[in-house]
Amino acid sequence: MIRFENVSKVYPDDVVVLQDVDLSIEAGEFISLVGQSGAGKSTLLKLIYAEEEPTNGEVYINDRAISAIKRKHLPFLRRNIGTVFQDFKLFSQKTVFENVAYALEVYGKTNEEIQDEVPQILDIVGLSGKANKYPKQLSGGEQQRVSMARALIRDPKIIIADEPTGNLDPIATADIINLLLEINKLGTTVVLATHNKSIVDGLGRRVVTLDNGRITRDEQNGKYML
Numbered sequence: 267m268i269r270f271e272n273v274s275k276v277y278p279d280d281v282v283v284l285q286d287v288d289l290s291i292e293a294g295e296f297i298s299l300v301g302q303s304g305a306g307k308s309t310l311l312k313l314i315y316a317e318e319e320p321t322n323g324e325v326y327i328n329d330r331a332i333s334a335i336k337r338k339h340l341p342f343l344r345r346n347i348g349t350v351f352q353d354f355k356l357f358s359q360k361t362v363f364e365n366v367a368y369a370l371e372v373y374g375k376t377n378e379e380i381q382d383e384v385p386q387i388l389d390i391v392g393l394s395g396k397a398n399k400y401p402k403q404l405s406g407g408e409q410q411r412v413s414m415a416r417a418l419i420r421d422p423k424i425i426i427a428d429e430p431t432g433n434l435d436p437i438a439t440a441d442i443i444n445l446l447l448e449i450n451k452l453g454t455t456v457v458l459a460t461h462n463k464s465i466v467d468g469l470g471r472r473v474v475t476l477d478n479g480r481i482t483r484d485e486q487n488g489k490y491m492l
Contacts, residue, residue, distance in 0.1 A: 267293040267424065267455055268314060273323035275309050275479075283309045285479040287323070291457065293423070296450045298466045299459040300490050301476035307459040310476065311426050314457070315347045316340050327424075345373065347424045348417030352432035354409045356401045362388065362412050363397040369416045383419060391415045391445060407438025414445060425449060427458045431465065439465070463490040 268291040275284040284306045291297060299307050312318040313325050316332050325332045327343065335343055356365050366387060367380045375383070388394050391411040401409050410430060417425060427446060431439040443465055450456045460466060466473055466489065473488030474481060483491065 267291055267295075267328060268457075269326040269329075270310075270313070271324045271326070273313065273320045273325060275306070275313065275318065276321040283479050284313075284320075287479075287481055289474065289481060289484075291455060293455055294450070294453050295472060296447070296456045296469070297458070297472040297474055298469060298488075298490075299457060299474050299476065300461070300466055303461070305476040306479040307476055308428055311428050311457065311459055314424070314426060315344055315349060341373075345420055346422050347426060348420065348422035350410070350413050350417050350425065350427045350430045352429040354401070354406075354413045354433075356409060356412055358401050361398050361400055362393060362404070362415075365401070365412055366415045366419055369419050373420065387415045387419050390418070392441075405438065406434050407441055410434060410438070410442055411445070414442070418449065422454065424455045424457070427456065429459055429461065431460065431462060443469070466490040 270287045270289040273284060273287040274282070276282050287310065299310065301307055309318060313320055319333070332343070357368065360368065363384055366384050370380050370383065385394065385397070388397055391414050393408065393411050393415065396404065396408060401412070404412070425446065431442050434442065439462070446456050446458065470487050472486050473483065473490065475483035475491065
């Protein structure tokens with residue numbers, strides 16, 4: 267489903283973030299992307315959903331080169347990719363319902379469809395009783411669940427989770443990871459970037475390690491090792 271072929275990313279002033287990355291991720295996989303701060307994890311994820319472009323090499327989604335997709339068509343690519351971040355990225359002035367509904371509004375869903383679909387996804391993430399709350403009225407774990415709902419509402423084939431538990435306590439962290447696992451069981455590909463060794467070791471899934479922009483380990487049932 268996702269393939270990197272000899273991908274490098276160099277920012278201005280010759281800052282090399284990724285070097286000669288070759289990586290394949292199969293449909294339905296759950297992989298953990300690990301490495302110290304500055305190893306290149308976030309940049310690698312941004313290349314998947316086309317927020318960044320590689321300096322060299324090519325990134326493919328379903329065997330289609332992202333570089334071959336016209337910029338005006340990138341939103342169609344991103345419909346199949348849900349993103350979850352450490353800082354939640356919620357609209358503080360919108361309710362939980364409105365935050366999730368926004369993801370449907372931008373793609374032209376009707377009010378009837380929105381009224382039908384949003385409650386369903388809120389129920390899935392355990393927020394059915396919080397629809398009229400504002401982000402500031404929620405715990406950190408609940409805010410991240412709103413972000414998850416917004417990422418899931420379009421039924422994406424891929425979920426990109428960039429340090430989604432970085433600001434959460436252990437209980438909320440476990441809830442978010444369990445939710446990602448449940449999503450994965452339904453066939454969604456999950457790519458999780460994390461610094462949390464206990465999460466990675468507890469998952470027992472494929473682990474890809476980045477160090478100074480290079481993949482140094484790629485192990486099934488791996489551990490967080492640097």
